[in-house]
Amino acid sequence: MASQMKDVEIPEKALKELLLSKHADYIGAYGTKKDDYEYVMTEYLRMNGIYWGLTAMDLMNQLDRMNKEEVIGFIKQCQHESGGIACSVGHDPHLLCTLSAIQILTLYDAQDAVNTEKVIEWVRSLQQDNGCFYGDKWGEVDTRFSFCAVACLSLLGKLDCINIDKAVEFVVSCMNYDGGFGCRPGSETHAGQVYCCVGMLAITGCLHYIDADLLGWWLCERQLPSGGLNGRPEKLPDVCYSWWVLASLKIIDRLHWIDKDSLIAFILASQDDETGGFADRPGDMVDPFHTLFGLCGLSLLGNKSVKAINPVFCMPEETMQRIGIQLDLL
Amino acid sequence: MHGRLKVRTTAEQQEAKRVEREKKLKIYTGATKKAFEKRNNREFDEEALKITGEILAVNPDFYSLWNFRKEIFNDFKEKRPKEELDKAFQDELYFLETCLKVNPKSYGTWHHRSFVMETMPTPDWKREIKLCNTFLQYDERNFHCWDYRRFVVGKASISAAEEFEFTTEKIANNFSDYSSWHYRSKLLPILHPDKTHPSGVNEEILLKEFETVQNAFFTDPNDQSAWFYHRWLLGRHQRNLEINTMFVSRKDRRVMVTTTKPVMIDCNNPVALKINDKEVKVEWRNQKSQRKYSTLWLADNVLVPDGSINIQVLMDTHRISQLLSLKSDESESLFTLPFKEGNRFSYELTSSTSETLQRELEAIVELYEIEPDNKWVILTLMSLMKSLDPLKYEQEILQQISHLQNLDPKRKTYYDDLRSKILVENTLEAFELNQQCLDLSDKKLTVLYHTSLLPFISELHLEGNQLVNLKNFEFLQCLKNLILDSNKICDINGLRGLNSLEKLSLKDNLIQDVNDLKVLQTCPNLNTLNIKGNTVCSEDKSLNELRQLLPGVSITS
Ligand SMILES: [Zn+2]
Numbered sequence: 001m002a003s004q005m006k007d008v009e010i011p012e013k014a015l016k017e018l019l020l021s022k023h024a025d026y027i028g029a030y031g032t033k034k035d036d037y038e039y040v041m042t043e044y045l046r047m048n049g050i051y052w053g054l055t056a057m058d059l060m061n062q063l064d065r066m067n068k069e070e071v072i073g074f075i076k077q078c079q080h081e082s083g084g085i086a087c088s089v090g091h092d093p094h095l096l097c098t099l100s101a102i103q104i105l106t107l108y109d110a111q112d113a114v115n116t117e118k119v120i121e122w123v124r125s126l127q128q129d130n131g132c133f134y135g136d137k138w139g140e141v142d143t144r145f146s147f148c149a150v151a152c153l154s155l156l157g158k159l160d161c162i163n164i165d166k167a168v169e170f171v172v173s174c175m176n177y178d179g180g181f182g183c184r185p186g187s188e189t190h191a192g193q194v195y196c197c198v199g200m201l202a203i204t205g206c207l208h209y210i211d212a213d214l215l216g217w218w219l220c221e222r223q224l225p226s227g228g229l230n231g232r233p234e235k236l237p238d239v240c241y242s243w244w245v246l247a248s249l250k251i252i253d254r255l256h257w258i259d260k261d262s263l264i265a266f267i268l269a270s271q272d273d274e275t276g277g278f279a280d281r282p283g284d285m286v287d288p289f290h291t292l293f294g295l296c297g298l299s300l301l302g303n304k305s306v307k308a309i310n311p312v313f314c315m316p317e318e319t320m321q322r323i324g325i326q327l328d329l330l
Numbered sequence: 331m332h333g334r335l336k337v338r339t340t341a342e343q344q345e346a347k348r349v350e351r352e353k354k355l356k357i358y359t360g361a362t363k364k365a366f367e368k369r370n371n372r373e374f375d376e377e378a379l380k381i382t383g384e385i386l387a388v389n390p391d392f393y394s395l396w397n398f399r400k401e402i403f404n405d406f407k408e409k410r411p412k413e414e415l416d417k418a419f420q421d422e423l424y425f426l427e428t429c430l431k432v433n434p435k436s437y438g439t440w441h442h443r444s445f446v447m448e449t450m451p452t453p454d455w456k457r458e459i460k461l462c463n464t465f466l467q468y469d470e471r472n473f474h475c476w477d478y479r480r481f482v483v484g485k486a487s488i489s490a491a492e493e494f495e496f497t498t499e500k501i502a503n504n505f506s507d508y509s510s511w512h513y514r515s516k517l518l519p520i521l522h523p524d525k526t527h528p529s530g531v532n533e534e535i536l537l538k539e540f541e542t543v544q545n546a547f548f549t550d551p552n553d554q555s556a557w558f559y560h561r562w563l564l565g566r567h568q569r570n571l572e573i574n575t576m577f578v579s580r581k582d583r584r585v586m587v588t589t590t591k592p593v594m595i596d597c598n599n600p601v602a603l604k605i606n607d608k609e610v611k612v613e614w615r616n617q618k619s620q621r622k623y624s625t626l627w628l629a630d631n632v633l634v635p636d637g638s639i640n641i642q643v644l645m646d647t648h649r650i651s652q653l654l655s656l657k658s659d660e661s662e663s664l665f666t667l668p669f670k671e672g673n674r675f676s677y678e679l680t681s682s683t684s685e686t687l688q689r690e691l692e693a694i695v696e697l698y699e700i701e702p703d704n705k706w707v708i709l710t711l712m713s714l715m716k717s718l719d720p721l722k723y724e725q726e727i728l729q730q731i732s733h734l735q736n737l738d739p740k741r742k743t744y745y746d747d748l749r750s751k752i753l754v755e756n757t758l759e760a761f762e763l764n765q766q767c768l769d770l771s772d773k774k775l776t777v778l779y780h781t782s783l784l785p786f787i788s789e790l791h792l793e794g795n796q797l798v799n800l801k802n803f804e805f806l807q808c809l810k811n812l813i814l815d816s817n818k819i820c821d822i823n824g825l826r827g828l829n830s831l832e833k834l835s836l837k838d839n840l841i842q843d844v845n846d847l848k849v850l851q852t853c854p855n856l857n858t859l860n861i862k863g864n865t866v867c868s869e870d871k872s873l874n875e876l877r878q879l880l881p882g883v884s885i886t887s
Contacts, residue, residue: 035355037351037352037354037355040355040358040359041358041389043392044389044391044392044393044394045391086394087394090366090394091393091394092393092394092397094393136397138397138400138441138445139445140437140441142437176512176515176516177512177515177558177559177562177565178512178558178562182473182477183473183477184477184480186477186480186513186516187473187476187477187480188473188476188508188509188512188513189512190473205622205623206623208592208622208623213751214565216744217744218558220740220741220744221554221741223740223741225740227740232471232508233506233508233554233555233558234471234506234508234554234555235471236333238332253801256743257741257743257744257747258740259739259740259741259742262740272336279336280331280332280333283335283336284333284334284335284336285334285335285336287331289331290331328618328622
């Protein structure tokens with residue numbers, strides 16, 4: 001039962017140039033057909049989707065093509081009486097969409113469009129005695145929510161309203177033998193979860209809990225012969241891991257452990273020159289999620305035609321500078 | 331969004347798909363509208379379950395509708411008679427199972443199942459374990475299912491031993507089941523705890539695990555799962571928190587403490603300094619500008635009286651302290667944590683451990699002979715050699731690193747840094763921390779590890795390496811003379827705030843811009859700088875600017 005490496009092959013004729021204007025057109029047009037099947041079916045992700053699209057546009061210096069007033073008006077309508085923000089009008093508030101909403105408002109320098117005090121109070125109310133965070137009032141626990149909570153509060157300048165020591169203690173209790181992190185104490189390491197936990201520890205100034213060499217090794221072992229990165233051992237490569245893995249490596253000062261050229265080639269090969277946008281891997285259907293993370297990956301890998309991205313908040317560095325957040329990374 | 335292949339379709343096919351989707355969409359939006367209406371009207375009934383069920387069956391990530399179903403069940407629980415309630419919950423479990431079969435990786439579905447199990451009056455937890463078994467048989471790496479399993483295990487009072495047995499079976503069935511190896515690493519500290527061991531697991535048990543894992547990689551040496559686990563079994567580098575060094579200088583009125591792990595000193599975690607048993611008020615700072623966890627803490631302007639004295643540092647929150655004496659004729663004194671040569675960076679092995687690791691090494695050497703180009707075999711060979719005797723095996727380890735760089739070029743820079751770490755560690759194994767001068771020249775170092783152990787050295791030779799930046803140099807608080815000739819340095823920001831630095835030689839590096847040298851303004855005692863052989867020297871204008879930036883520094887260009 002010999003193991004077979006799971007990977008993809010990059011076709012000879014794969015794209016090697018970054019098609020910026022096509023991507024901008026793709027994102028610009030996304031959401032203009034509001035009764036499109038895909039669009040309607042993903043309403044539960046609307047707020048996240050808007051954040052992915054706007055951040056991608058901003059990285060390409062095209063944010064002014066988007067309808068700022070419409071977006072802000074929409075976010076206002078999504079704030080729930082509890083203070084939390086929902087993915088769409090009439091849906092329920094959740095930390096995942098609340099962070100996206102706050103990121104968008106920060107991008108637009110318009111945090112005051114919502115009642116931020118109520119947002120802060122709502123986020124604070126989701127912390128539990130052991131330091132963890134519920135995603136909403138229904139009690140699901142996940143280290144993703146720990147990240148969302150501290151990122152959100154940090155953007156709103158109110159990180160000190162929660163019990164930071166306890167929050168950190170919980171995240172550290174999710175650390176594993178491979179140096180990575182899972183969803184909850186006992187859960188297996190997953191690169192997306194690693195990003196959330198490393199980012200959470202960066203925001204709270206607690207990166208010293210990480211064994212950077214051990215985790216960095218596990219992360220750089222995610223790179224496959226095709227150049228792409230997977231999220232766990234024995235899984236296929238995927239463009240979104242050029243964000244989860246690379247951002248984590250950047251935060252722990254081990255980004256140089258990745259072979260940059262072959263990863264860049266993999267990301268570029270995942271573009272679609274007909275529709276614009278990036279897919280999860282070469283030959284698949286594109287979406288805004290992978291389009292953002294493809295661009296972010298290229299930014300971290302030093303591509304100067306997109307703006308510099310902040311590895312913790314996944315927002316342009318210039319935005320972080322404007323609001324005066326500067327984190328000490330390893 | 332994942333794994334959807336783009337297929338070429340004809341205009342005719344596209345049109346057919348559009349018509350079909352339009353039809354579907356009409357039904358879907360109608361159902362969604364109806365579901366929200368019923369929710370707003372608080373109609374918690376069978377019809378609501380039916381409508382939301384139809385939507386969730388195709389779109390299980392529509393979390394607000396799972397929430398509506400939770401509201402419905404909470405309402406049922408208050409109002410419905412027991413039999414009806416039982417039936418409704420059973421139906422819900424059945425519904426969830428059909429959803430999971432279609433989409434076994436939906437967060438919302440698994441969370442709703444745990445809600446149902448916790449809310450229903452008579453949950454059958456054992457049945458849930460069987461459900462997990464089924465789903466893990468279908469996909470042994472489904473982390474949603476593993477997480478649900480751990481939740482169920484807690485509720486069903488299933489013992490860690492039973493679960494350990496389960497992972498043994500799973501691994502016997504498929505060695506590359508990373509999830510099961512991971513689970514073992516979590517179960518062992520529960521089954522065989524040993525707080526004194528760095529892994530938290532009893533040493534003898536760990537040694538037994540070597541057999542299991544050996545079995546796996548002899549069967550399939552290309553599978554990484556077993557190797558990652560093996561690496562964990564070997565990992566003995568973690569240390570308990572101790573005071574690593576303590577230094578007092580009468581002349582500089584300074585006390586310096588280094589610890590084996592980063593600590594914080596602030597009002598919540600105060601550290602007391604006692605001179606001749608009397609507490610002295612001091613202000614602790616670390617090498618960073620901000621208050622952060624650090625392994626190095628300094629107190630300046632300490633009133634050190636004349637004569638023989640005792641100085642004690644007490645870290646009450648960590649229950650550790652250290653006493654140091656300074657005789658009347660001494661100007662400074664240093665304590666360093668004793669260690670056995672070869673164990674400064676690792677846990678000292680017991681004789682039974684050494685024996686096992688020796689046997690382990692023999693087994694790996696055997697495998698290496700069959701598989702000389704397998705990177706996992708080589709990596710493990712190196713780790714074993716390093717655990718057993720890093721100095722004795724130094725040459726072999728370095729040769730294997732070069733070999734690995736050829737076999738696995740994607741991770742070449744990782745191996746460069748690994749080599750650098752090993753070389754520095756081996757040098758420091760034989761280095762007394764109270765020595766003033768450390769020579770690390772011509773070692774191909776790409777990064778300098780363990781600077782936190784060197785706050786006392788005053789002269790550091792790093793010429794002829796491959797350093798690109800000076801990260802972590804801020805620990806070198808007593809450094810006066812730094813030689814960095816012939817590296818690839820383009821960033822010297824690591825020198826920020828080095829108060830003692832007097833001489834700096836940066837000959838033949840990659841400094842391009844005067845602004846890159848601006849950080850030297852934060853080194854008040856710098857008097858000599860050599861930047862010959864850097865591109866910044868090519869323009870007179872830049873050199874003039876530099877002289878203005880650093881008045882009083884003798885600059886060689
Ligand atoms: Zn993806």
